[in-house]
Amino acid sequence: MSNKAVSYAGPGKVEVVDIPYPEFELKDGPGVNPANVGRKVDHGVILKVVSTNICGSDQHMVRGRTTAPEGLVLGHEITGEVVEVGRDVEFIKKGDLVSVPFNIACGRCRNCKERKTGICLNVNPDRPGSAYGYVDMGGWVGGQAEYVLVPYADWNLLKFPDKDQALEKILDLTMLSDIxxxxxxxxxxxxxxxxxxxxxxxxxxxxxxxxxxxxxxxxxxxxxxxxxxxxxxxxxxxxxxxxxxxxxxxxxxxxxxxxxxxxxxxxxxxxxxxxxxxxxxxxxxxxxxxxxxxxxxxxxxxxxxxxxxxxxxxxxxxxxxxxxxxxxxxxxxxxxxxxxxTGQCPVMKYHRGLMQAILHDKVSIAKNVNATAVSLDEAPKAYADFDAGAAKKFVLDPHGMVKAA
Missing domain, CATH: 3.40.50.720 (NAD(P)-binding Rossmann-like Domain)
Structure with missing residues (x-):
């Protein structure tokens, strides 16, 4: 199955490339810590990406202001539909529509148990804390793609209670992954x-x-x-x-x-x-x-x-x-x-309550940040416009599901 994705191509450049469809194992690739290569992810799911946002943190890498390697697949703000479920996943089901916290957390370590999911001790051999598609974060493949692997699915994913209602508010709910x-x-x-x-x-x-x-x-x-x-x-x-x-x-x-x-x-x-x-x-x-x-x-x-x-x-x-x-x-x-x-926001500490505020019309976050949906192929232009100061939050729509909603 095809899997187009947005990758860092050197200072000031991103490109849309073809990458392998995800498997329940972390493969070698740009930015992957050697200690994570071959890591089994039977506790994960594969998502069909419904929406995935461009973040200012991505721009730091694209400007060449980090040590990110060329070829790194970008994207840590992910909302998706579950299309495959790993062997050890118990509660998340195929067809669920979910928000993915940008922090990758195991749910088992001391920090996770203390609600400090931004500094999980078990997902990144380099240092506490991890994220999808980000430099020095362990090498988990980014979600600015058609499909993405999410580990520790039962722990990490926030399931939306009503799929149809969620799709109607998808431009608001996509902001729950990070910003x-x-x-x-x-x-x-x-x-x-x-x-x-x-x-x-x-x-x-x-x-x-x-x-x-x-x-x-x-x-x-x-x-x-x-x-x-x-x-x-x-x-x-x-x-x-x-x-x-x-x-x-x-x-x-x-x-x-x-x-x-x-x-x-x-x-x-x-x-x-x-x-x-x-x-x-x-x-x-x-x-x-x-x-x-x-x-x-x-x-x-x-x-x-x-x-x-x-x-x-x-x-x-x-x-x-x-x-x-x-x-x-x-x-x-x-x-x-x-x-x-300071430090990464522990998304899980807040995302359920903020989801409820969105679903019950207490806040209009998409309007306030000027959420603007574009196709995956338009990602290079969106990155350039954002870098130039556009007053927009660009939301990539890999399968046209945001536009359809």
């Missing part, structure tokens, strides 16, 4: 609650998901900062205040909005390719957002940091940043007794 829980995790980690004032750095899809989540959690004022006016306009479309960081320090603009230059809660949805503020807005300065958040978050506040930071960035302008070392004003954070929450 909606990730944005929600950023807001929860920052301590957002009823009446909070919140600053979200970054108006890409994760930033907009964090802003949406802040509203869902009861925030009084949500302020979103970015350099791209189209993205800021999208934030304003669902009730956010906005800050154009190219016009100066966010602190001054926040004071104009709130009357004080600080917020209760701060969220970094930018990550390691951050740029400066004001006159330096076109200059890469990877610690800018973190230092700014310490400056504008009240003493005793928390910083949720769902934005990606890496241990290896070969494209960094500074030697230290190539190893993930940033010039942080950590003394400021210490003086203000800030709490920092």
């Amino acid at each position: 909606f829980p990730t944005g929600f995790h950023g807001a929860v980690s920052a301590g957002v609650g009823v009446g909070s004032t919140v600053y979200v750095a970054g108006a890409g899809p994760v930033g907009l998901a964090a802003a949406t989540s802040a509203h869902l959690l009861g925030a009084a004022v949500v302020i979103v900062g970015d350099l791209v006016e189209d993205r800021l306009a999208k934030a304003r479309s669902f009730g956010c205040e906005t800050v154009d960081v190219s016009k100066g320090d966010p602190k001054d603009q926040i004071e104009q909005i709130l009357g004080v230059p600080e917020v209760d809660c701060g969220v970094d949805a930018v990550g390691f390719e951050a740029r400066g503020h004001g006159d330096n807005a076109q200059t890469e300065a990877p610690a800018t957002v973190l230092n700014s958040l310490m400056d504008i978050t009240m003493a005793g506040g928390s910083l949720g940091i769902p934005g990606l930071y890496v241990t290896g960035d070969p494209g960094a302008a500074e030697p230290a940043a190539r190893e993930g070392s940033l010039s942080l004003r950590f003394g400021l954070g210490f003086a203000k007794s800030h709490v920092f929450v």
Whole structure:
């Protein structure tokens, strides 16, 4: 059976290629850790991919800003229909429509049992934590494809209770694999609650998901900062205040909005390719957002940091940043007794509740992030448009099921 997929083809390039149809065994290939080759996956299922999204984290690799090998099949945001079930799967059945957390987790290790599924100890020989189609994550094949293998299916998969209802809301539900829980995790980690004032750095899809989540959690004022006016306009479309960081320090603009230059809660949805503020807005300065958040978050506040930071960035302008070392004003954070929450979002902690919010019309995440469905063959153009700052969340539709719905 054919299986077209999107692969990394070198800095600035992706291509649609033919790859083998999945089997219940992890095969050798680009990025696969040798210790994972031959690993049996009788606890897994094979999905017909219904939708699979392009993520800002994918863009970091495609820009050549990680150590990702050429030929790596991309895609960690997956929603699909079960077409084959492994020997050891008990509860997930053929025909089920499911959301796949981007974290791959075994469900057996200490961290999984403590709900820390973003840092599972058993799926990646390189380090705790794993994901589909991502550099240094063990080599599990990505889901920007027609078909994909998902391990530990009974544990990992979120089954939608009504298939027809789910297909009607598929553009919303596809966000459950990553950006909606990730944005929600950023807001929860920052301590957002009823009446909070919140600053979200970054108006890409994760930033907009964090802003949406802040509203869902009861925030009084949500302020979103970015350099791209189209993205800021999208934030304003669902009730956010906005800050154009190219016009100066966010602190001054926040004071104009709130009357004080600080917020209760701060969220970094930018990550390691951050740029400066004001006159330096076109200059890469990877610690800018973190230092700014310490400056504008009240003493005793928390910083949720769902934005990606890496241990290896070969494209960094500074030697230290190539190893993930940033010039942080950590003394400021210490003086203000800030709490920092970093790392992969443990998707399973949130995705069922967020699914219920979608199914019962409590939130419109697809509208807020401007979800835009395109075919698998259109993936290279979608990557290029997203990289250019398009205010869209591109959803790949390998089998035309999103369009049909």
